[in-house]
Amino acid sequence: KFVNRVFSGIQPTGHLHLGNYLGAIIKFIELQKTHDCLYCVVDLHAITVAQNPDELRAHIRELTAAYIACGIDYEKQIIFNQSQVSGHAELAWVLNCVARVGWLNRMTQFKEKAGKDRENASVGLYDYPILMAADILLYKATHVPVGEDQKQHLELARDIAQKFNLDFASAIAAHGFEDAFFPLPEPLIQGPAQRVMSLRDGTKKMSKSDPSDNSRINLSDDAEAIAQKIRKAKTDPEALPSEVEGLAKRPEAENLVGIYAALIGETKADVLKTFGGGNFSTFKTALVDLAVDKLGPIGAEMKRLKAETAFIDQVLVNGATRARALAEPHMAAVKDIMGF
Numbered sequence: 001k002f003v004n005r006v007f008s009g010i011q012p013t014g015h016l017h018l019g020n021y022l023g024a025i026i027k028f029i030e031l032q033k034t035h036d037c038l039y040c041v042v043d044l045h046a047i048t049v050a051q052n053p054d055e056l057r058a059h060i061r062e063l064t065a066a067y068i069a070c071g072i073d074y075e076k077q078i079i080f081n082q083s084q085v086s087g088h089a090e091l092a093w094v095l096n097c098v099a100r101v102g103w104l105n106r107m108t109q110f111k112e113k114a115g116k117d118r119e120n121a122s123v124g125l126y127d128y129p130i131l132m133a134a135d136i137l138l139y140k141a142t143h144v145p146v147g148e149d150q151k152q153h154l155e156l157a158r159d160i161a162q163k164f165n166l167d168f169a170s171a172i173a174a175h176g177f178e179d180a181f182f183p184l185p186e187p188l189i190q191g192p193a194q195r196v197m198s199l200r201d202g203t204k205k206m207s208k209s210d211p212s213d214n215s216r217i218n219l220s221d222d223a224e225a226i227a228q229k230i231r232k233a234k235t236d237p238e239a240l241p242s243e244v245e246g247l248a249k250r251p252e253a254e255n256l257v258g259i260y261a262a263l264i265g266e267t268k269a270d271v272l273k274t275f276g277g278g279n280f281s282t283f284k285t286a287l288v289d290l291a292v293d294k295l296g297p298i299g300a301e302m303k304r305l306k307a308e309t310a311f312i313d314q315v316l317v318n319g320a321t322r323a324r325a326l327a328e329p330h331m332a333a334v335k336d337i338m339g340f
């Protein structure tokens with residue numbers, strides 16, 4: 001009885017890169033063919049760690065531009081900014097009172113992100129998974145594309161939804177909802193490459209926060225930058241193997257073959273059928289051509305959109321208006337059910 005609806009978000013915390021594209025955004029684009037989708041710029045999540053306000057504002061626009069440049073249909077789907085829909089924070093508070101401290105204490109990402117100085121982490125960083133549950137449940141989203149690192153948080157969102165449905169079962173029934181109020185959101189496998197690694201160090205994830213710009217291909221990079229970064233990418237001196245097994249213990253080779261495979265939509269084995277036995281310079285030339293072909297137009301469109309701040313801001317205003325229209329009846333029902 002729930003509408004098939006996808007919710008996902010990315011934090012506006014830096015330059016979007018090939019990892020975000022192959023790990024998440026490609027999947028977002030595929031899902032819009034079959035589902036109603038909300039793609040959120042999760043700025044309230046971003047402030048769980050310190051942000052420079054001017055940079056945050058720029059990153060919100062950059063992420064919005066990236067969503068559009070990659071092909072998310074901002075008229076059919078909803079692209080919006082979390083802080084513009086007050087229901088996220090409001091429902092998060094309600095869900096804070098549903099979730100148990102013990103549940104949050106089990107979240108491994110907080111332990112990683114807070115590091116050794118846990119006492120000094122923001123309360124928001126600790127509470128992040130509750131806000132994420134609110135993001136999803138505010139729209140009664142049924143499907144959530146999540147990376148490995150967010151699976152535990154989605155499980156928590158399901159537990160919270162289930163506890164709310166049980167705790168308020170009679171009020172929910174009294175308000176005319178046939179059985180569950182919240183759906184239990186299902187995880188969806190993300191894009192074709194779950195772990196795109198750094199181009200400088202094949203053992204670290206490609207990341208927005210890596211200080212070396214050469215470690216990642218930014219979605220805003222032009223053809224020349226893409227080509228240069230791939231040519232400079234770290235490799236080993238061996239030829240490419242003809243079988244996938246030969247990539248074991250060769251993280252840089254495995255990463256580049258994986259990127260090629262994900263960009264072209266084939267398996268690594270297929271890629272090695274073509275390039276196995278050959279040297280890296282031949283393979284890198286092909287990878288440059290492919291990456292420029294796929295990413296060049298995205299970079300060009302992002303560059304064009306960078307100058308269109310009024311347009312970007314309007315997309316976010318329209319998106320927030322439409323998101324609010326979905327959220328408000330749900331939030332009003334939550335309040336009725338709970339007695340306020």
Ligand code: ADP
Pocket residue numbers: 009010011019020021022023024146147148190193194195196197205206207208
């Ligand atoms: P967030 O903090 O919102 O998760 P990230 O930049 O870490 O922001 O990730 C945004 C999305 O891109 C997530 O779905 C994440 O799993 C995916 N992602 C990030 N880095 C990579 C990577 N190196 N390889 C594959 N997917 C990635």
Ligand code: NA
Pocket residue numbers: 149
């Ligand atoms: Na992440």
